[in-house]
Amino acid sequence: MIEFKDRARRYHTAIKTTLLNEWDPIGISDVPEAQDEYDSYVPGIHKMLVSRSTEKEVFEYLWDVETQHMGLLGNRGHTEAVAGKLVQLIDRIEGGEDIQKPSQEPV
Numbered sequence: 001m002i003e004f005k006d007r008a009r010r011y012h013t014a015i016k017t018t019l020l021n022e023w024d025p026i027g028i029s030d031v032p033e034a035q036d037e038y039d040s041y042v043p044g045i046h047k048m049l050v051s052r053s054t055e056k057e058v059f060e061y062l063w064d065v066e067t068q069h070m071g072l073l074g075n076r077g078h079t080e081a082v083a084g085k086l087v088q089l090i091d092r093i094e095g096g097e098d099i100q101k102p103s104q105e106p107v
Contacts, residue, residue, distance in 0.1 A: 007093065011049065014089050014099040015042045023082040025066045025074070041065060049090050059083035 019038040020029050028034040048058055059080050067074045092099055 008046070010093050010099055011046050011089065012042050014093060015045050015049075015086065017099075018082065018085055018089070019045075022085060023062065023079070025070060025072055025079075045086060049086065052090070053087075055080075055083050055087045058086050 016039060019041060020035065023038070026037070028037050044061065045058065048061065062079050062083055063074060063076070066072050066079060089099065
């Protein structure tokens with residue numbers, strides 16, 4: 001049970017970090033008071049990842065949030081790249097990689 005909780009915590013941390021530092025469609029990553037801005041999207045993305053949703057499905061979710069929920073024009077290429085990074089978290093986390101370190105690949 002502890003291992004399950006630890007893995008879920010690692011997913012949540014990695015997803016939150018990716019959303020805040022790499023996706024960040026409203027540009028708030030440097031605002032200390034807004035560090036939890038995207039937290040409500042973490043559980044849904046976590047569920048998608050552990051269910052092995054495709055990169056396209058993750059992209060469609062983020063794109064809907066960005067363009068419909070937030071009402072932004074969106075940056076399709078950037079959002080596709082972030083979806084790819086999120087899907088890659090599965091292998092990174094399940095492979096035991098230290099996800100506290102940001103990925104070295106720019107988005």
